[in-house]
Amino acid sequence: MALLEYALIGGILYGIFFSLVGIGLNLIFGVMRIINLAHGQFIMLGGFGAYMLARGMGLNPLFGIPLAIAGGIVIGYPLYYGVVPRLQKSQDPEMLSFILFFGIAQMIEAVAVFAFGADQRSLPQDALGSGNIGVLGQEFPDSWWVACLVSVLAMLGLYLYFSRTRLGFATRAIMADRDEARATGIDVDRVSAIALIIGIALAGIAGVFVPYLIGSVSSSIGDGLTTTSFAIIIIGSLGNPLGTVVGGLVFGVGTMLMQTYYSSWSNLAPYALLLAIVLVRPSGLLGRAVRRA
Amino acid sequence: MRTHLKRAWTACAAGLLASGLALSAAAAQTAPSEIKIGTLYASSGPFAVASEGQYHGLQYWAAGVNKSGGVFVKAFNKKIPVKIVAYDDQSSTATATTLYNQLITQDHVDILMADFGSVLTSVAIPLAAEHHMLLIDPTGSGANFFTKKTNYLADVSIPSSTVWPLPLAHFILAQKIKRVAIVYGSNDFDASQAETLKATLEKGGVKPVYYHGVPTTESNYTVLLHTIAAHNPEAVIELGYAPNDIAFLHALAGSGLHFNMTFTIFPGQLLALMEKNVGAKTLAYTYTYPTPPLVAYPKTTLGPNTAAFVKEFTAAEKAAPNFLDAAGFNTGLIMQQMLATAPKFTQLDFHQALMDMSGKTTTLLGEFKINSHGAQMGELPPVAQLVPAGKGVTPVVVYPQDKATGKAIYPAPKK
Known part of the structure; x- marks a missing residue:
């Protein structure tokens, strides 16, 4: 029973963090209908940003969060205006974005290998606290709780953005129908550019905690994170950022339960869940309900 | 008659000379330039x-x-x-x-x-x-x-891998450790090491209390360590590649768990990388296979x-x-x-x-020393414990006895 409790609580914490890992990808797809195959590489850059701050400048890795937001602006703004409007004009923007962002992913990875080498990099173990915090008698490292807290705050911020700001309303209008939104006078390009910036920044923020949750950051972790993010957002609901939270929780709890009771197959869990959910409910777990709202 | 014989000898000699020259030429041609x-x-x-x-x-x-x-x-x-x-x-x-x-x-x-x-x-x-x-x-x-x-x-x-873990298994038996947990990557390298280790331990009367594989890409061991701890092992043997070892040791350091003996492979091969990633404090008193030049x-x-x-x-x-x-x-x-x-x-x-x-x-x-199956039976590394030395750690060979440079500190002190 204690093992089950530990796996469930660990799965929830892990899942909340992985909601943050996937949410940026879903936001970008929802707003622009482009598939950001470089999502995992943006997470990796966030991890290296935190690494440089911590190891190079002796700062707390949490300073990587504002750095990730700045990075989102510096990368997202030119990337949007340089690429997305052209993609939108094409016959098949989704497929073209697939190819284009695959290329961007490879370029980022190559630059990261050049800059940081191929080896693993970790952050100071005690930078986010050296103890453990317990819930229901089950203790987890401080770093897990900090990652979970920041993930919740980031997703709450995104929720408030969608529900309380004019830009958020405009973003939801574009997600519902891009052409109609444009017809109503919404500056689609500006709002979409901001969404791309937010998406990349959220990926970068997730990257800050990657070394704590998956042991280390290296230039080659991007593709695996992109694949995991895809599984999470499809489980939740493709195109609906808030559905990602449910996807992340299903992924986290499923992975940790498998790891506890049948560890050899733990990496199969998210993809088996993905297959089952796509077969039973192709729009994802929150597909229809949220779209109506 | 004599003229005929002379001609025949001349022809033979010429033939031999020609074939000799041809052979030398062929040999020179077949030697590659690189x-x-x-x-x-x-x-x-x-x-x-x-x-x-x-x-x-x-x-x-x-x-x-x-x-x-x-x-x-x-x-x-x-x-x-x-x-x-x-x-x-x-x-x-x-x-x-x-x-x-x-x-x-x-x-x-x-x-x-x-x-x-x-x-x-x-x-x-x-x-x-x-x-x-x-x-x-x-x-x-x-x-x-x-x-x-x-x-x-x-x-x-x-x-x-059929012989590599033998010194480790023999060390565990010599230390009279009865409760052993083995977690290994599901790949040819780690799985076959785990099999050999398990078989040798069982032959010595020690049945592992935990014996499970994880995906080669496993990067989070926190929940897994808790599951392992529930079996009360004295020794935890993690057999993985360097990224697995880093993630495992990180998770162990953050978990607050303590085992009398912890073993990973790659500190013995890439000590600088492991020290950089997990730190000397985390590596202290863990065990590994030290390889040359260690x-x-x-x-x-x-x-x-x-x-x-x-x-x-x-x-x-x-x-x-x-x-x-x-x-x-x-x-x-x-x-x-x-x-x-x-x-x-x-x-x-x-x-x-x-x-x-x-x-x-x-x-x-x-x-x-290779056998007819192509397996390397020599080059066996001993078992070492990493002990604090200055700001880092240094391997002290603890088994086999004839190669030992020190005595194992067992159980490992709490950090």
């Missing part, structure tokens, strides 16, 4: 650090022999320069399969050498056998590679001893070598001796030359 060694390396992915080290060691060896005019090839009775034909497989077995095939069928390399580790070697073994090429396997040790007699496989720089072989029959290699490599490369550099260099040395002793330039003669060297050769990695 010996092509085909191999792969990974510049990215989970095996990149180890693979690049191995490749670097090979390049260092090739530069050294080419500086002296090349390797002596007995089949042609001359020195020939070596050329390394290498491609980047990015740690992907799918890419590696295509590239090994390219090395064999397009580049027509003379010697085929595998990339680092069992995962990237596994795809080369059937290809080499199919094309009747000897695969020089530097660091692929998976037990299932060596299940039948073959002329086309030779593990040269790392012990086979342990030294002072007497060799082929090439420099471990200390001389470290000195020469450091002077040339401006960085101290790790085990993978040494393994790449050692593989070059073995191939060099193979070419120097094989009477003909054929794959079967290369294999026979290696078999002839087996048991009679000691290099910087220890005794070179």
